[in-house]
Amino acid sequence: MGAQLPAYKQKFLEASISGGVLKFGSFELKSKRISPYFFNAGLFHTARLAAAISDAFAHTIIEAQKQNGLEFDIVFGPAYKGIPLSSSVTVKLGELEPKNLDSISYSFDRKEAKDHGEGGNIVGAPLKGKKVLIIDDVITAGTAKREAIEKIRKEGGIVAGIVVAVDRMEKLPAADGDESKPGPSAIGELRKEYNIPIFAILTLDDIVEGMKTFASEEDIKRTEAYRAKYKATE
Numbered sequence: 001m002g003a004q005l006p007a008y009k010q011k012f013l014e015a016s017i018s019g020g021v022l023k024f025g026s027f028e029l030k031s032k033r034i035s036p037y038f039f040n041a042g043l044f045h046t047a048r049l050a051a052a053i054s055d056a057f058a059h060t061i062i063e064a065q066k067q068n069g070l071e072f073d074i075v076f077g078p079a080y081k082g083i084p085l086s087s088s089v090t091v092k093l094g095e096l097e098p099k100n101l102d103s104i105s106y107s108f109d110r111k112e113a114k115d116h117g118e119g120g121n122i123v124g125a126p127l128k129g130k131k132v133l134i135i136d137d138v139i140t141a142g143t144a145k146r147e148a149i150e151k152i153r154k155e156g157g158i159v160a161g162i163v164v165a166v167d168r169m170e171k172l173p174a175a176d177g178d179e180s181k182p183g184p185s186a187i188g189e190l191r192k193e194y195n196i197p198i199f200a201i202l203t204l205d206d207i208v209e210g211m212k213t214f215a216s217e218e219d220i221k222r223t224e225a226y227r228a229k230y231k232a233t234e
C-alpha cells in the first residue's frame, strides 16, 4: 500500500482502511457536494484505532512545533467528532513530550448552549487569553473551522492554528452555486483570512497515492474525477 508515503502517514492510512473509517461509494457532504469517498472519524472507536488517530495527531503537532514554532496552551475539538480527539490527543501529547506539554489542557464546545448548571457552550479549559489549537477530522469547504474560530474568539481565546486528519484539498463553494467555475482553496483562504498555520495528517493527494495499491480501478477513477472537479485553483 502507498509505498511513496512517509511511514506515519502510511500507518494512519492503513488504520483508516482497516477500521472502515475511509470508505468509497457515494456520500453527501456538509457542503452538499456528492463525494465518492468519505472519512468517518467516528469509527475510530476501538482502543487500537483511538490510539492510532491520537498518535498520528500528536506526531503531526510535535513536528509542527519543531518545524514551524507552533505554540499552544489548549487543544480544542469542535463538536462532535472533535470532542473525543481533544481529550485523547491531549493525553498522548503529555505522554510523548512530558517536559513541554504536560500542562496543556483540552476543551470543546457544545453545539447547543447549556442553560442550567455551569451553563455556556464550552466544556473543559476556559479559553480566555489562551493560545488555542483546533484539532478536527476533516476540512472540506472550511465552514466548520470558521465557526470554531469565531466561537473561540468570542470566548477571548487566541487561535494558534488548526490540525486536521484529512485535508480534502477542495475549493471554496462558489457564491452563485456554480461549482464548475475555478475557485480558491478552502484551507488557503482560512490561512490568509485568520493568519494561522494549518496542518493535515493526510491530504487527498496522499489518499489517491495510497489507493493505487488497495482500491478498485473504478474507485480510483471516481476519486480522481472528484479531485479534478473540486480542486482549488490557487
Ligand SMILES: O=P(O)(O)OC[C@H]1O[C@H](OP(=O)(O)OP(=O)(O)O)[C@H](O)[C@@H]1O
Pocket (backbone or CB within 6 Å): 030, 031, 078, 079, 080, 081, 082, 136, 137, 138, 139, 140, 141, 142, 143, 144, 145
Ligand atoms: O469543511 P466543511 O465543509 O465545514 O466540512 C467538514 C466538516 O463537516 C463535518 O462536520 P459536522 O459539522 O457535520 O460535525 P460532526 O460530524 O463532527 O458532528 C465534518 O466532521 C467536518 O468537520
Ligand SMILES: O=C(O)c1cc(=O)[nH]c(=O)[nH]1
Pocket (backbone or CB within 6 Å): 028, 029, 030, 031, 037, 038, 039, 040, 041, 137, 138, 139, 140, 141
Ligand atoms: O465534508 C464533509 O461533510 C465530510 C467529509 C468527510 O470526508 N468526512 C466527514 O465526516 N465529513
